[in-house]
Amino acid sequence: MNEIFDKLLIRFLFTVFICLGLLFYKYAHVLFYPSQKKQILKKIYPSENYVDTLHVFSRLIGIALIFSTLEFNEYIGFVRSVLDFFILGTSGIVLYLVSLYIMDNIVFYNFEYKDEVLKKKNASYGIVSFSQSICMAFLVRNIFQESEHSLIILFILWLFALVLFGFSTKLFAYVSKLSFNSLMIQKNIGLAFSYSGFLFGNALIIMAAFHHEHHDIVSYCIQVVLKTLLGALIFPVFRAGVIQVFQIQEGPTEGKSTDTPHLGYGIYEGSVFLMVGLLTSIIIGQIHFGTIYPFF
Helix, strand or coil, rough: CCHHHHHHHHHHHHHHHHHHHHHHHHHHHEEECHHHHHHCCCCCCCCCHHHHHHHHHHHHHHHHHHHHCCCCCHCCCCHHHHHHHHHHHHHHHHHHHHHHHHHHHCCCCCCCCCHHHHCCCHHHHHHHHHHHHHHHHHHHHHHHHHCCHHHHHHHHHHHHHHHHHHHHHHHHHHCCCCCCCCHCCCCCCCCCCCCHHHHHHHHHHHHHHHCCCCCHHHHHHHHHHHHHHHHHHHHHHHHHHHHHCCCCCCCCCCCCCCCCEEEEEEEHHHHHHHHHHHHHHHHHHHCCCCCCCCCC
């Protein structure tokens, strides 16, 4: 009976630690986003501004995703487990916030949070911000799993993943017919779905590229780059295959203008990007070769 209560007490203590971690995130958010300081410290009224609600809670979901990879191992001792949880949890919050800060400056370099969320209530901005936050959370979570509790490896892999993901966002102009800046100004929801699918597809490919054994950090990073480049080559092949097999007509219906892209086109692009990202991740991350050559 005492053992049951001890385990229950430990679970309760870690529940408190996670809640304190959320409190730390709230005030750490103020340091990284001084322009949003007044907003984050105010009471949240979800029904007043749904775009701000989407923006705020996407980051809370992201923090929860990162915390979900942390573990408590009793066999290494209670004090050490608590210390590991504290260090890794704090590292996760800091890396996540820095990642979001950098990605916001890359993706939304022509847009401001105050203007798009608080004043204009731009739903397109909110959806893209939501997707970006979730993608970064999955990437940071994946890096935590690959780092094997080493802070040095964690930092190196995080920088590497951030560079790859940041660079991949710039490829949208080459794979989509939609103009990000002009349609974002128009609050076009189709753009939001298209870009969100693109972000999730990229995140899946990068996570698959990181998923393999590593004994030497240099060779591991080289393998990640090679797998990412392989993904960049396979991605358009899958996309072209989907378009040809299902006879998708990307052009406008006769007699209709394409000045304002329809929501359906954005959903189509986003869905294809996501599906192709999933299929590409299978090729680069789930095909394992043995040590015997030739194979046949």
